[in-house]
Amino acid sequence: MEGFIQMKKYVIILAAGEGNRMGAESAKQFLLLGGKPILVHTIDNFLKHPHHHFEIIIVLKKSHMKIWHMLCEEYDYLNNLKIVFGGKERFHSVKNAIDTIPDEECIIGVHDGVRPFVSSEVINTVFTEAIIHGAIVPAIAMIPTIRMTDGNNNQSKNRNDFKVIQTPQVFRSEIIRAAYQTAYLPFFFDDATLVEYCGYKIELAEGNEENIKITLPIDYITAKALHSTKLKHDISY
Template identity: 40%
Template sequence: MRKIALIVAGGRGLRMGAEVPKQFIALAGKPVLMWTTECFTKFDPEVELVLVLPADQFEVWKALCQEYNFKLPVRLVEGGATRFQSVKNGLDSISGEGIVFIHDGVRPLVSKATLENCFNSAMEQGNALPVFSVVESLRKVTTSGSQHIDRNQFRLVQTPQTFVVSGIQKAYQQPESDFFTDDASVYEAAGNTICLVDGNQENIKITTPVDLKIAEMFLKTEC
């Protein structure tokens, strides 16, 4: 089955406090976004790479590819004003059927096992949502204070959220809603059932300088 990695990287890096968007920050010798992209080609060298970026970052990406001699064939798509619109633009650029992995550009540590879990579930069930268990205690804030809740009833959600192309394209025909926090919520709102699969805990989303240090530690360990 054809595989497409739809990598969404529209962040401006405000919480990172950096002068460049967080997807372009150097991590263990090259930009975060290059590490992220390579996760998919290591999983399957034939995967199609679609990168959704703000239009004003296209030239930045091309310059970085030259600087770091990065030659993977990536098709650029212009993002929208919101993540929903950016993903929709990316999906609209895909013709034909296949399995699409919708992934955050600043998650450079997704494992091959997670990608295999996602692909197999999407082939069998039409979709896959990688998650892992909550290990910290949780409390729910109430009007009267807070209360303990059972962490075993909850899972932390990751990407790539993975779908049969036609199914997720149809779901993204819905009007945008504040309720949609990820692709699974869009797909579920269209009447579909979400299938959970095991993710990998180190598949963190790089948002703060601390996240960058953690990711660098993991990458150096792998090397």
């Protein structure tokens, strides 16, 4: 166990999306939140973590490099981060990043660039527990009432039997490397889906409710409210 604790920790931050569902002129990861781009908020959660040092890999589209260079001029510490170009699907983007990691034994996490509110407690938990369990993802309770539909019929389901999955999803390197040798299939929606498909067990950790993925305009409105609330909370201490 002691050897595992000394292993390097990598986090792949996915920021290669166009954000078409947001309907904004700029890709959603570059939209401002309190005067700072969403992606920079997300990066800061890992760079400034009080208990862990992370090697950070940012996955971007080639067409976004001009924007990235502008960000690096404003936030010079971003210049030290490794950049990898995204692929056709999320699967290919993650694989591109994993293929650049030189360490054979390490801990690798994958996080959405548009989840700027993941808590330091959740980050600590998933990266620590991954050492023990090998594959762990944060999850929260399903709040809405849900029904399952096949297009023609629908059926009520017990929401207590379901969880909402978040990121970062974290794995020991030998597990996620082996999984990404698999040929891409359309139902690999996230890393946990792929790893589970390859026969590994996924453990769940408690996520945080604020760790939303900013995808739709309503999410951006929610994010602004969360950021404002966080600022008021920080000032009160």
